[in-house]
Structures are given as structure tokens and as C-alpha cells.
Amino acid sequence: MTINYFWQLDRHPVGHAFVDALSLRTETLAPLRPGEVRIRADWLSMDSGTRMWMSPRTDGYQPPLPLGSKMVGLALGRVVESRDPRFEDGTLVRGFGQWATYSTMLPDTAGMVALDESVADPREHIGALGMNGWTALVGVREVAAVKPGEWLAVSAAAGATGSLACQIGHNLGARVIGIAGGPEKRQWLLDELGCDVAIDYRNEDVAAVLAGIDGGVNAYFDNVGGPLLDAMLPNMAHYGRVAICGLVAGYAADKPLPGPARFDQILMRRLRVEGFFIPDFLHRGPELSEQLRAWLDAGRLAMRFDETVGLENVLDAYGRMLSGGNIGKVIVRLAP
Amino acid sequence: MTINYFWQLDRHPVGHAFVDALSLRTETLAPLRPGEVRIRADWLSMDSGTRMWMSPRTDGYQPPLPLGSKMVGLALGRVVESRDPRFEDGTLVRGFGQWATYSTMLPDTAGMVALDESVADPREHIGALGMNGWTALVGVREVAAVKPGEWLAVSAAAGATGSLACQIGHNLGARVIGIAGGPEKRQWLLDELGCDVAIDYRNEDVAAVLAGIDGGVNAYFDNVGGPLLDAMLPNMAHYGRVAICGLVAGYAADKPLPGPARFDQILMRRLRVEGFFIPDFLHRGPELSEQLRAWLDAGRLAMRFDETVGLENVLDAYGRMLSGGNIGKVIVRLAP
Structure with a gap:
């Protein structure tokens, strides 16, 4: 009999107060049902989108x-x-499982895929080659549709998806404006991520810096919503595109945050604002991964x-990710 | 010496109180400068978009x-x-002139075009074949991108642009939901405009009716913004499109109205919200007019x-248009 440790959702958390909302429990692993696959997790990926699943709200993108x-x-x-005969014992895989030592999944429901063992750092499968990478690539190249020479702004730019969005924008020939909180992150954006402009929103007047962008911001990859979006809209170029990848500012709220005060700018500047959700693009994973892998291999x-x-x-790791205490991708290593 | 009567903007109006803001004046017509063309107006078109020009706000789409x-x-x-040798005396033309008996224009700046005299009712040149028609066609077919069998909702549906948007949606094979104020307009939407569903927003619960739309609303042609947009967003189908044609609810305000409270639905439902502005499409006028003329001729x-x-x-006519007292297109006949 194998013991599984797992986190259980006991009640809906308020804000970032997870301590009373989840508890670490144990169970004896049940026999697999037909079609199921069980993995022992080496790493768990901490993603802001899952915060919505803890909420009782039924108006999100997931029940x-x-x-x-x-x-x-x-x-x-x-x-x-x-x-499931497609997944043999020992295969390295990624999928939507559980916060647990063992994840039991139905591969199709869980988006389970077998991974390429030739990638030097396997963590990149939940990094640059994973959903953060797909999100950044689809968002920057297709939804925000940035063109060479244009200005691309990225919020939460020091986070997992944002940091990839900055690099991808740079690789596609855009001039990149990264927005993050604190001087350490700001410096990292300039030194390592190819940002042409970096804004520390905690210590700088974001709108004032954006107002100085020559010609306005052509494309905005937004992870956050809220006040940063309000600062952005009146500083967009005409025909600018806003890719709404996340609205982290509202995930911990009991009700939706108000819309941007400068919503009128969507008309005045003829902007296109589009929400997207990466699970809709899972079928394009191989094609997206190929481009990401080429950039990864090229450094x-x-x-x-x-x-x-x-x-x-x-819970510590998850709370740090949600409150922006991290730089880059927050993961939890379980084994050994 | 010919006398010209014209309305002068004396101060910025507050809300719909135009009486103190504009005055009717006279002048002796000055000789034309090189390149100018002068017309005697038969009709003036009353358009909500011009309300913004009266405002001191510098953040609109026009100074x-x-x-x-x-x-x-x-x-x-x-x-x-x-x-201008392109425009001879006696030619029937349309262009951005003045609220005056005589309009003096630079043809290229004013978007002046010579008109097809074979159209039975020349008023259709500021009706179905004019900018309202172009706006409705671009908005419904391209920005809201409605497909046959989909649900198209139209706000201000009994107004000039909205009434054409309903008919165009119907002609393109969509199922059309018209939203307007009052039972008379509602009935007109059903009887004459090909609407499958009509909502009287003054006497019905818009959100409740929309919640009953099977599969949700796929495309929304919005002239209004404000509370109707709030009612719409949570009732859109996934991957729905919102064409922001106007935000009439905010034109008379001294500052922008707040954004939609349910902005989060743009992410949750993966919506695309896009502002557009028909002067950007003037170069496509001939092509757009051809489609509109075909429908006009076919009844x-x-x-x-x-x-x-x-x-x-x-001013009476203009105020009635802005407050929604009209059905269809408000015009003022000047001649003879």
C-alpha cells in the first residue's frame, strides 16, 4: 500500500489566506480505473490561473x-x-494533476503529453516549453499580433509568462516595455530579458513613462488588468492590440473588479482587446513547442x-507567486 | 452678396442643453479660396458622433x-x-460641411463625393448608402464578423446605424436581437427590420432576456456602451465579438464613463472587443456602397x-436624436 500526500480544498480562501482553506492530507492510493494514468510528480507548477478554481464564483473560465x-x-x-497503452511506466509526462506526491489523471482530460528527454533541463517542460511558453507565444505573436519595430508592453513581466513574453517580443523584433514591481525585477528586465524600457510600477509613475513612448504602445500583453490597464489604454497607439491573458488583480476578489475607467479609449483609439485562454490552444502544442524549442536551443x-x-x-510558494514575490517561474520540487 | 445662416458653437454644452451653447448667426459669404467648393445644403445629417466635437475633451477621436x-x-x-475642377456647379454631393444653409469645404478634407443621381430617394445618400450604411456593414460583417446562423445583438437598434445593422445582420443570415427603448420601437424592430428578438430596455430586463438566448450572443454591435454592455458581456457566447461603434451613453458626460463592470468576461469568455471609426474606411466607400446599393435595389x-x-x-432635431426620441435617421431639410 502506497501513501499519497495531497492538498485538499476545505473552504474558499479569502484573498491570499490559504492557510485555513487547504490542508495537507494522506490517503492510500486506490487502484487505477480503466484509462487512468498515475505519475509520481518531480515538480509542481504554480500558476495564477488555478487561483480561480478555489473561488466559489461560477462566472470564471473554469467551474x-x-x-x-x-x-x-x-x-x-x-x-x-x-x-492507457499510450503511456508506459517510466515515461516522463506533463499533465493537469493534483497538488500531491502522486497525480492520477485521465490523459485526455488532463492534457497529458509524453516529453522529449533531450531537453537538458526537464523543468523547461513546465517553463519555456510549457503552457507559459505557449501562452506567451500565442499572446504576443497572434493575439497582440506585434510586428517588428512596434512597441510591445508586458505586465507582470518578471513572472513566468511575462518573462517569456518579453523575450519572445524581443526575438520577433519588437521594442519591449516590461512592467514589474521593484528595482531588482526592473534591472533583470533590462539586463536579461531584452527589454528596451523597464518600469518599476511600485516606484515609478507608469502612465508618465508610457506617455513618453514615441508613437504610443502598439501591443500590450496583459496579465494583470486593474490600474495598469487604466494607465495603458490612453497611451496606446491607434489600432493597438491588447491581449488579455490574465486579470490577476481580480482573481482573489469575491466579485469582479470594475472595468477599466478608460474603456472609452477602445473606441477613441480603435483598439482591439481580446481575451484568450491557453487550454484552447492545446491542440497546437507541438507546433508552438517547435518554435519555442528552436529559441531555447539557440540561447x-x-x-x-x-x-x-x-x-x-x-502554500508558501503559491502565495509568493500570487503576490509577485517571485522572479520567474515558481515551482515546487517533490522528489526525492 | 449672399447671406449664409449658420449655427455657431459659443460654449461647450452640458449634457443635452444646447440652447445656450449654440447660436444661429448670419454672415455674408466670403469668396472661395483656391480648392474650395461651396454647396447649398438640401439636407443635414444629425449624427451622434458630432456631439463629441462640442466637448472640450481632448481624448476623443476628434480634436x-x-x-x-x-x-x-x-x-x-x-x-x-x-x-475644384472635379466638382462642377449643380453636382449633387455629400461631405462634412457645416450646420448652415451654405457649406464651404475642401473636398479631400471633407470627404466630398459626387453622388449617383439614379437613386430614387436622394436622402438614402445620407441613409442606407451613406456613412450609417458603411458603419453598419463594416461593423456587422467585419468587426463583429457575424456568421450565418449566429446571434447578432444590436443596441440603439431603432436608430440610424442600428436599424441598418439589424437589416444587414438579417441579410447575412444571422439571427438578430434588436435592443431599443419603448414599445413602438420594439414593434418596429420585429415588423420591419427582420429582428428575431426585440427587447424594450425601458420596460424589460435586458439581462434576463439575453440569458435565454440559446448558446449565447455571438456578435454584438454596440452603439451605446454603459449598462447595456454590462448586461451583454456575461451573456455572450465564448469567442464572441463586440464591435464598439459608439459609446453614446458617455458622449454628453464631462469625463469618461466607467468601463463595464463585467470586463472580466472578456477573459472568461475569450471575447474580442474592438473599436472602429468609419472615417478610417472612407477609402472603401465605393466597394461598401455597391453591396448596400444591391440590397437597397432588392428592397x-x-x-x-x-x-x-x-x-x-x-437643435430640436439633434437633441431628439441624442436622447433616442427618434425612430430611424434624423435629418433636417433646408431647401427650398
Whole structure:
């Protein structure tokens, strides 16, 4: 009998107060049902989007997770048991599993894929080659549709997706404006991510810096919503595009945040504002990964990891990610 | 010496209180300068977009009109004097002129075009074949990108642009939801405009009706913004498109209205919200007019006119249009 440790959602958290909302529990692993695959997780990916699943709100892009469920999250690890012939024992895979030592998944529902073992750092499969990478690539190249020489702004630019969006914008020939909180992140954007302009929103007047951008901002990759979006809209170029990748500013709220005060600028500047959601693009994963892998191999794209060790420290890591205490991608290493 | 009567912008109006803001004046017509063309207006077009020009706000899509200027507006009439060889005396033309008996224009700046005299009702040149028609066609077919069988919703559906948007949606095979104020307009939408569903927003719960739309609203042609947009967003289908044609709810305000409270739905439903502005499409006028003319000739598209007689009654007509007291297109007939 194998023991599984897992985090259970006991109640809906208020803001970032997860301590009373989730509890670390144990169970004896049940036998697999037909079609299921079980992995032992080497790493868990900490993603802001999953915060919405903890909420009782039914108006999000995912239904709320029922109380008493195991908390869900993206996991990277090797198959230890399988009732799906496509996934043999020992295969390195990624999929939507649980915050647990063992994740049990239905591969199609979980978006499970077998991974290329030739990637030097396997963590890049939940880094530059994972959903953060796909999100950044689709958002920058297709939704924000940035063209060479244009100005691309990125919010939460020191985070997992944002840091890739900056690098991808740079690789596509855009001039990149990274927005993040604090001088350390700001410096990193300039030194390592290819940003032409970096704004520390905690210590600088974002709107004033944006007002100085020659010709206005052509494309905005937004992870945040809220006040940064308000600062951005009146400083967009005509026919600018806003890719709404996330609205982190509102995820922890009990109700939606108000819309941007300068919504009128969508008309005045003939902007296109478009929400997108990367699970809609999973079928394009191989094609997207090919481009990302080419940049990774050329040294033009990489994730910086903020790694925490131990399942018992998941809540610390998750809260740090949501409050922007991290630089790069927050992951939790479980094994050994 | 010919006398010209014109409306002058004396101060910025507050809300719809135009009486103290504009005055009817006279002048002796000055000789034309090189390149200018003068017309005697038969009709003036009353358009909500010009309300912004009266405002001191500098963040709109047009710079504010300087105080002391003649009020600008679209005029339809015949050339009486010309220093541009493309426009001979007697030619029927349309262009951005003034609220005046005589409009003096630089043809290229004013978007002046000579008109097809074979159209039975020349008013259709500021009706179905004019900018309202172009706006409705571009907005419905290209920005909202409605497909046959989809649900198209139209706000201000009994107005000039909205009534054409409903007919065009119907002609393109969409199922059309028209939203307007009052039972008379509602009935007209159903009886004459090909709407499958009509909502009287003054007497019905818009959100409740929209919640019953099978599969959600795929495309929304919005003239209004404000509370109707708030009602719409959570009732859109995934991947829905919102064409922001106007934000009439905010034009009379001294500052921008707040953005939609349900802005988060842009992400949750992966919506595309796009502002557009028909002067950007003037170069496509001939191609757009061809499609509109075909529908007009086939009896599948027409403008209903709300006609007031006399330049002295312009402010009444304009105010009625802005407050939604009209059905169809508000125009002012000046001649004879």
C-alpha cells in the first residue's frame, strides 16, 4: 500500500489566506480505473490561473473546484502505473494533476503529453516549453499580433509568462516595455530579458513613462488588468492590440473588479482587446513547442526558476507567486 | 452678396442643453479660396458622433471644435460654386460641411463625393448608402464578423446605424436581437427590420432576456456602451465579438464613463472587443456602397427618415436624436 500526500480544498480562501482553506492530507492510493494514468510528480507548477478554481464564483473560465477535492495543478513527473497503452511506466509526462506526491489523471482530460528527454533541463517542460511558453507565444505573436519595430508592453513581466513574453517580443523584433514591481525585477528586465524600457510600477509613475513612448504602445500583453490597464489604454497607439491573458488583480476578489475607467479609449483609439485562454490552444502544442524549442536551443529563450522544495511548502510558494514575490517561474520540487 | 445662416458653437454644452451653447448667426459669404467648393445644403445629417466635437475633451477621436466655430456636420446638396475642377456647379454631393444653409469645404478634407443621381430617394445618400450604411456593414460583417446562423445583438437598434445593422445582420443570415427603448420601437424592430428578438430596455430586463438566448450572443454591435454592455458581456457566447461603434451613453458626460463592470468576461469568455471609426474606411466607400446599393435595389435595406424642416429647428432635431426620441435617421431639410 502506497501513501499519497495531497492538498485538499476545505473552504474558499479569502484573498491570499490559504492557510485555513487547504490542508495537507494522506490517503492510500486506490487502484487505477480503466484509462487512468498515475505519475509520481518531480515538480509542481504554480500558476495564477488555478487561483480561480478555489473561488466559489461560477462566472470564471473554469467551474469552481468542489470543496473536499484535491487541489488541481500542473505536474511534471514519470508514470508509475498506467491503464492507457499510450503511456508506459517510466515515461516522463506533463499533465493537469493534483497538488500531491502522486497525480492520477485521465490523459485526455488532463492534457497529458509524453516529453522529449533531450531537453537538458526537464523543468523547461513546465517553463519555456510549457503552457507559459505557449501562452506567451500565442499572446504576443497572434493575439497582440506585434510586428517588428512596434512597441510591445508586458505586465507582470518578471513572472513566468511575462518573462517569456518579453523575450519572445524581443526575438520577433519588437521594442519591449516590461512592467514589474521593484528595482531588482526592473534591472533583470533590462539586463536579461531584452527589454528596451523597464518600469518599476511600485516606484515609478507608469502612465508618465508610457506617455513618453514615441508613437504610443502598439501591443500590450496583459496579465494583470486593474490600474495598469487604466494607465495603458490612453497611451496606446491607434489600432493597438491588447491581449488579455490574465486579470490577476481580480482573481482573489469575491466579485469582479470594475472595468477599466478608460474603456472609452477602445473606441477613441480603435483598439482591439481580446481575451484568450491557453487550454484552447492545446491542440497546437507541438507546433508552438517547435518554435519555442528552436529559441531555447539557440540561447534566445529561457525560464528562470524560483524553486521551493517539499510538498509541505506549496502554500508558501503559491502565495509568493500570487503576490509577485517571485522572479520567474515558481515551482515546487517533490522528489526525492 | 449672399447671406449664409449658420449655427455657431459659443460654449461647450452640458449634457443635452444646447440652447445656450449654440447660436444661429448670419454672415455674408466670403469668396472661395483656391480648392474650395461651396454647396447649398438640401439636407443635414444629425449624427451622434458630432456631439463629441462640442466637448472640450481632448481624448476623443476628434480634436474639440474651437469655440466660435461653425458647427460641423454632414451635408447633402448641390454645388453652387467651385474652385475644384472635379466638382462642377449643380453636382449633387455629400461631405462634412457645416450646420448652415451654405457649406464651404475642401473636398479631400471633407470627404466630398459626387453622388449617383439614379437613386430614387436622394436622402438614402445620407441613409442606407451613406456613412450609417458603411458603419453598419463594416461593423456587422467585419468587426463583429457575424456568421450565418449566429446571434447578432444590436443596441440603439431603432436608430440610424442600428436599424441598418439589424437589416444587414438579417441579410447575412444571422439571427438578430434588436435592443431599443419603448414599445413602438420594439414593434418596429420585429415588423420591419427582420429582428428575431426585440427587447424594450425601458420596460424589460435586458439581462434576463439575453440569458435565454440559446448558446449565447455571438456578435454584438454596440452603439451605446454603459449598462447595456454590462448586461451583454456575461451573456455572450465564448469567442464572441463586440464591435464598439459608439459609446453614446458617455458622449454628453464631462469625463469618461466607467468601463463595464463585467470586463472580466472578456477573459472568461475569450471575447474580442474592438473599436472602429468609419472615417478610417472612407477609402472603401465605393466597394461598401455597391453591396448596400444591391440590397437597397432588392428592397432588402432601407432607411426610415425622421425629417425636420428648417435650419432653425436643428437643435430640436439633434437633441431628439441624442436622447433616442427618434425612430430611424434624423435629418433636417433646408431647401427650398
